[in-house]
Amino acid sequence: MRDEWNRRGFVVGALCGFGSLIAAGLGLPSLRYLLGAPEGSGKTEWIDAGDLADIEPDSPTELALTHRRTDGWKVLTERVSAWVVKNPDGTVTAFSPRCTHLGCAYRWAGAKHEFVCPCHASRFGINGKVLSGPAPRPLDRYEVRLEGTRVWLKPPQAPEAARS
Amino acid sequence: MIAGMVRWLDERTGLPSAIYSFLTEEIPASSGWPQVFGSVLLFLFVTQALTGFLLALNFAPTAGEAYTSLSYILRNVAGGRMIRGLHHWGASMIVVVVAIHMAQVFLYGAYKRPRETTWMVGVLLLLITLGFGLTGYLLPWDNRAYWGTVVSTQIAGQAPLAGKYVQRLMGAENGVGAVTFARFYAAHTLLLPALAFILIGIHVFLVRRHGVAADPSDGRPKRPFYPSQALKDTAAIFASFAILFALAAAVQVPLDRMADPTDSTYIPRPDWYFLFLFQSLKFFQGAAEPIGSVFLPTLAVALLFAVPFLDRGQARRIGQRTAAIGIVLVSLIGWASLTAAAVVTTPKVEAAMPALSSGRWLQLGPEELAGAGYFRQARCSTCHNLVDGEPKPGPNLAELGTIKSSDRMTAHLKNPAELNPESRMPRIELSDVQVRALTAFLLKLTPDNADAFSQAPSDPVAAAGIFVSSGCDACHKVNGSGGTLGPALNGVAARHSREWVAQHLRNPRSQTPGTAMPAFSFSDHDRDLLISYLFSLPGRQE
Numbered sequence: 265m266r267d268e269w270n271r272r273g274f275v276v277g278a279l280c281g282f283g284s285l286i287a288a289g290l291g292l293p294s295l296r297y298l299l300g301a302p303e304g305s306g307k308t309e310w311i312d313a314g315d316l317a318d319i320e321p322d323s324p325t326e327l328a329l330t331h332r333r334t335d336g337w338k339v340l341t342e343r344v345s346a347w348v349v350k351n352p353d354g355t356v357t358a359f360s361p362r363c364t365h366l367g368c369a370y371r372w373a374g375a376k377h378e379f380v381c382p383c384h385a386s387r388f389g390i391n392g393k394v395l396s397g398p399a400p401r402p403l404d405r406y407e408v409r410l411e412g413t414r415v416w417l418k419p420p421q422a423p424e425a426a427r428s
Numbered sequence: 429m430i431a432g433m434v435r436w437l438d439e440r441t442g443l444p445s446a447i448y449s450f451l452t453e454e455i456p457a458s459s460g461w462p463q464v465f466g467s468v469l470l471f472l473f474v475t476q477a478l479t480g481f482l483l484a485l486n487f488a489p490t491a492g493e494a495y496t497s498l499s500y501i502l503r504n505v506a507g508g509r510m511i512r513g514l515h516h517w518g519a520s521m522i523v524v525v526v527a528i529h530m531a532q533v534f535l536y537g538a539y540k541r542p543r544e545t546t547w548m549v550g551v552l553l554l555l556i557t558l559g560f561g562l563t564g565y566l567l568p569w570d571n572r573a574y575w576g577t578v579v580s581t582q583i584a585g586q587a588p589l590a591g592k593y594v595q596r597l598m599g600a601e602n603g604v605g606a607v608t609f610a611r612f613y614a615a616h617t618l619l620l621p622a623l624a625f626i627l628i629g630i631h632v633f634l635v636r637r638h639g640v641a642a643d644p645s646d647g648r649p650k651r652p653f654y655p656s657q658a659l660k661d662t663a664a665i666f667a668s669f670a671i672l673f674a675l676a677a678a679v680q681v682p683l684d685r686m687a688d689p690t691d692s693t694y695i696p697r698p699d700w701y702f703l704f705l706f707q708s709l710k711f712f713q714g715a716a717e718p719i720g721s722v723f724l725p726t727l728a729v730a731l732l733f734a735v736p737f738l739d740r741g742q743a744r745r746i747g748q749r750t751a752a753i754g755i756v757l758v759s760l761i762g763w764a765s766l767t768a769a770a771v772v773t774t775p776k777v778e779a780a781m782p783a784l785s786s787g788r789w790l791q792l793g794p795e796e797l798a799g800a801g802y803f804r805q806a807r808c809s810t811c812h813n814l815v816d817g818e819p820k821p822g823p824n825l826a827e828l829g830t831i832k833s834s835d836r837m838t839a840h841l842k843n844p845a846e847l848n849p850e851s852r853m854p855r856i857e858l859s860d861v862q863v864r865a866l867t868a869f870l871l872k873l874t875p876d877n878a879d880a881f882s883q884a885p886s887d888p889v890a891a892a893g894i895f896v897s898s899g900c901d902a903c904h905k906v907n908g909s910g911g912t913l914g915p916a917l918n919g920v921a922a923r924h925s926r927e928w929v930a931q932h933l934r935n936p937r938s939q940t941p942g943t944a945m946p947a948f949s950f951s952d953h954d955r956d957l958l959i960s961y962l963f964s965l966p967g968r969q970e
């Protein structure tokens with residue numbers, strides 16, 4: 265009787281052992297494949313946006329850019345734009361051209377010295393902060409790098425990335 | 429409580445009793461290790477279904493894009509190489525285990541009455557397995573896949589009367605292309621899995637209906653499937669999985685260059701389990717070719733189907749089945765020697781097929797490639813890493829990217845102190861042309877392609893240096909960069925012979941009357957290097 269039990273325990277243990285090793289050997293690579301972030305996905309590159317001399321201080325300028333973005337196995341070339349602001353302290357800020365509410369293209373209202381979205385009247389200051397309206401967060405920013413007088417911009421990896 | 433749940437489920441579905449009766453099914457006492465292979469095949473089939481589905485999640489099923497998306501799976505997707513490895517080696521393992529399974533059933537005479545239909549469904553499953561192999565072979569859409577499929581569709585076209593229609597069905601009437609790909613993909617992922625699923629169901633049902641074939645001389649009473657045989661089956665499944673896992677983890681499956689229908693230098697080969705067929709075609713020339721390509725394989729399949737009716741003897745004990753043993757041995761020897769002959773007679777390709785990671789340098793422009801050479805020549809790596817490595821005085825070049833304009837980079841290389849007074853970097857002793865190439869290389873460098881640059885072999889790098897310093901790129905495009913006065917040089921290997929190109933370099937007008945190209949008096953060594961480089965270029969530029 266005792267022998268019978270020991271044998272039974274051995275068989276069940278062996279079956280479970282083999283089973284879980286196979287499940288791990290197939291399951292872990294599968295999970296990694298499904299849930300791991302693909303390398304370089306949504307990656308964006310630095311873009312030469314123009315010369316600092318062409319931008320008036322304290323007056324946002326919309327610059328048109330061509331940038332390359334990886335989408336899975338494809339590299340897409342897209343036309344985008346950026347609102348570039350030359351700050352009084354010499355630094356440069358660049359905003360993504362989409363309102364953070366629903367993605368409409370906003371405009372610079374020079375007379376009022378603020379960005380205004382035509383869709384739902386969100387208003388943003390020259391620093392991108394929300395002044396009024398339904399916009400949930402300040403304007404999304406591009407990374408900026410100055411090289412001499414050239415302005416280099418890098419769009420955020422994914423629009424959602426700026427949200428958190 | 430658990431017992432209650434089981435009872436509840438059993439009343440409504442009958443599943444627990446079904447599992448119970450499956451596990452306690454009475455099998456002959458003579459069963460043992462030889463009877464495990466059917467279970468192993470079932471497991472491998474499920475594994476192929478899983479890994480195939482996973483691959484499909486990142487796969488663009490159209491000719492051309494299939495290749496880019498597969499390189500994406502291999503290069504970028506987390507664990508993509510592993511999943512592809514499992515699917516690739518799983519396919520080969522299924523073929524091996526199918527052969528063992530059939531040999532076992534054949535040797536033990538397990539196809540005899542009343543199990544004839546089980547055997548015949550099994551032969552259908554063999555054909556489906558080969559169909560999976562044939563259609564799956566094309567899907568990477570690299571040169572290997574393309575040219576292998578060109579051969580197999582040509583063979584199908586040789587069938588008397590039906591050939592044209594078979595080819596049309598394969599979408600290969602006008603050559604292998606987008607239609608062929610779509611049909612192979614549809615067959616591989618829609619038709620064959622469904623057929624396999626149904627036939628495996630019938631096969632397993634028949635095995636259960638008739639029970640496992642017993643050794644008639646064994647008088648011992650039957651015993652249940654669980655635990656003894658269940659344990660053996662599971663152990664065998666585990667062993668097969670361990671082999672599969674090790675193969676997928678350790679042996680890299682190559683991805684060749686993208687399919688190039690103009691690449692006449694490619695020597696097509698089918699996958700290893702079709703090699704014997706490929707080799708046997710060499711015995712049938714001219715009008716006799718359909719005998720080897722169509723008639724004999726059809727006869728072999730027909731014979732396999734007919735095995736239970738050809739052998740009506742009663743003998744089941746393996747010791748009495750000398751004829752069966754002889755047939756298996758002869759088939760095995762025939763298959764092995766034909767395969768070996770095919771491997772031995774495969775001509776060596778001049779430039780060995782580059783594996784993906786080491787072949788990426790082939791995509792570089794000649795100026796960048798030459799720049800990588802000057803980088804080595806000027807010993808930049810004494811002070812700089814491309815990416816991570818042991819700490820060195822200078823910055824890691826691939827990760828830097830602060831200098832983006834070529835004018836500034838050239839100025840920096842010629843006189844480092846001018847741009848950055850604190851730089852301790854010495855001036856570089858290179859000519860203007862060389863500095864320009866080095867600049868092109870440095871600007872192109874990213875962490876992603878750094879290893880492609882550093883793995884470029886020295887011969888093509890030197891050849892690219894000759895190419896650039898002789899000004900070839902002023903008139904000729906290579907990999908998309910260069911002038912347009914002369915023809916692009918990608919694919920030159922398909923257009924001309926080495927001798928032709930050599931003579932063309934010595935005296936262009938002798939080969940192409942009226943050409944504007946000047947003569948180049950290279951040393952024999954340099955000319956050889958240059959031609960080898962040009963002939964190794966990818967065939968076609970998108």
